Amino acid sequence: MVNVALLDRDGVLNRDRPDYIKNAGELEVFPFARDAVETFKAAGWLVYVVSNQSVVARGLASRGDVDGATSKLIREVGPVDGVFYCYHKPEDGCECRKPEPGLLLQALAAAADVGPVEECWMVGDSARDVEAGRRAGCRTAVVLTGRLTAREAKGLEPPADVVADNVGEVAKIITRLRAG
Numbered sequence: 001m002v003n004v005a006l007l008d009r010d011g012v013l014n015r016d017r018p019d020y021i022k023n024a025g026e027l028e029v030f031p032f033a034r035d036a037v038e039t040f041k042a043a044g045w046l047v048y049v050v051s052n053q054s055v056v057a058r059g060l061a062s063r064g065d066v067d068g069a070t071s072k073l074i075r076e077v078g079p080v081d082g083v084f085y086c087y088h089k090p091e092d093g094c095e096c097r098k099p100e101p102g103l104l105l106q107a108l109a110a111a112a113d114v115g116p117v118e119e120c121w122m123v124g125d126s127a128r129d130v131e132a133g134r135r136a137g138c139r140t141a142v143v144l145t146g147r148l149t150a151r152e153a154k155g156l157e158p159p160a161d162v163v164a165d166n167v168g169e170v171a172k173i174i175t176r177l178r179a180g
């Protein structure tokens with residue numbers, strides 16, 4: 001039975017931008033992102049990226065641009081077990097755009113021999129990541145490298161199970177919880 005980390009991308013693994021990440025050149029991977037993936041891998045976890053990428057539907061980037069950014073991410077953080085994007089716009093009313101849980105459920109379905117979903121973790125930088133995680137039945141962690149201040153992160157409703165400075169810290173904390 002394996003543990004699963006579902007990681008948001010922008011604001012967690014790389015710096016977010018108010019005008020979206022539109023190509024590989026705009027994707028600036030955080031230095032602790034590689035440590036985080038390595039920590040999860042060393043502990044035997046599966047790692048999936050689950051990210052809203054409406055940038056294509058908004059006409060700001062091509063699918064090829066998004067693929068280029070994904071390739072850069074994987075080069076810099078190391079291999080992950082899967083990358084799941086929602087390409088829809090908010091008004092499309094899809095089931096995969098967070099805070100809907102569909103994207104997380106797709107990733108969990110792809111994970112073979114996954115343990116109980118309530119032992120899986122969603123790691124994000126926004127209220128909608130935490131909401132999506134809870135709706136998927138996962139535990140949740142929120143980092144302070146994206147949309148939320150520490151005060152906002154601690155005041156989320158529903159609350160996250162863990163609030164940490166960055167994804168590297170989250171990886172250390174939650175792999176230790178499972179080991180202990």
Ligand SMILES: [Mg+2]
Nearest residue numbers: 008010011125
């Ligand atoms: Mg984010």
Ligand SMILES: [Zn+2]
Nearest residue numbers: 086088094096
């Ligand atoms: Zn969608």
